[in-house]
Amino acid sequence: xxxxxxxxxxxxxxxxxxxxxxxxxxxxxxxxxxxxxxxxxxxxxxxxxxxxxxxxxxxxxxxxxxxxxxxxxxxxxxxxxxxxxxxxxxxxxxxxxxxxxxx
Amino acid sequence: xxxxxxxxxxxxxxxxxxxxxxxxxxxxxxxxxxxxxxxxxxxxxxxxxxxxxxxxxxxxxxxxxxxxxxxxxxxxxxxxxxxxxxxxxxxxxxxxxxxxxxxxxxxxxxxxxxxxxxxxxxxxxxxxxxxxxxxxxxxxxxxxxxxxxxxxx
Numbered sequence: 001x002x003x004x005x006x007x008x009x010x011x012x013x014x015x016x017x018x019x020x021x022x023x024x025x026x027x028x029x030x031x032x033x034x035x036x037x038x039x040x041x042x043x044x045x046x047x048x049x050x051x052x053x054x055x056x057x058x059x060x061x062x063x064x065x066x067x068x069x070x071x072x073x074x075x076x077x078x079x080x081x082x083x084x085x086x087x088x089x090x091x092x093x094x095x096x097x098x099x100x101x102x103x
Numbered sequence: 104x105x106x107x108x109x110x111x112x113x114x115x116x117x118x119x120x121x122x123x124x125x126x127x128x129x130x131x132x133x134x135x136x137x138x139x140x141x142x143x144x145x146x147x148x149x150x151x152x153x154x155x156x157x158x159x160x161x162x163x164x165x166x167x168x169x170x171x172x173x174x175x176x177x178x179x180x181x182x183x184x185x186x187x188x189x190x191x192x193x194x195x196x197x198x199x200x201x202x203x204x205x206x207x208x209x210x211x212x213x214x215x216x217x218x219x220x221x222x223x224x225x226x227x228x229x230x231x232x233x234x235x236x237x238x239x240x241x242x243x244x245x246x247x248x249x250x251x252x253x254x255x256x
Binding site: 015028045054055057061065066067073074075 | 182202209210218
């Protein structure tokens with residue numbers, strides 16, 4: 001896997017704002033390379049975000065999500081020192097998980 | 104096979120561990136919904152809605168913020184905020200994409216009914232936010248003009 005995922009999580013007034021930048025080609029499977037051969041689909045299908053061990057966001061994605069996906073969401077109840085983990089799985093069975101501490 | 108026994112065992116162990124993680128994965132996801140595969144492969148709006156379980160009602164309680172003109176259809180930012188009480192799921196649809204459904208989010212309790220994402224938009228069309236609240240579907244649409252398509256090639 002290429003570069004790691006970047007996550008930022010910041011709590012203001014009891015609401016934690018999470019911003020994540022994943023590193024993924026998000027290939028649709030509809031494009032062709034220079035020789036006219038189709039490029040196989042390669043995209044993130046599932047994303048899970050947890051706060052400590054509690055699920056805070058779950059997503060299923062299709063290939064229409066942009067390359068190197070950026071995701072932004074907010075949840076309540078986060079405190080400094082808690083952890084936020086984001087994990088994705090793609091259609092080729094690859095996965096990546098990254099954890100960050102709340103500030 | 105002329106494989107050194109020790110490394111062979113180790114290899115098997117890693118493969119098993121990998122298998123176990125993938126096998127455990129759906130278990131954790133069970134808390135959320137099942138991937139609406141029919142909606143993801145549908146080629147038009149009608150088929151997508153069928154896959155999602157019905158036609159949504161239009162609602163002014165969903166804030167959909169998208170650019171009016173997107174110079175690059177490959178990266179179109181979209182923000183959805185639902186003001187509907189009991190929002191459970193948020194779907195992002197791009198009307199004229201090969202498969203309209205781009206993403207589905209499950210919002211557990213304690214998470215704000217808001218998501219922001221970047222999607223590909225093949226051509227000028229409506230971007231639609233569908234929200235499931237209290238078991239019913241609601242939607243809001245907004246047109247985005249695309250000067251350069253998002254599917255490249």
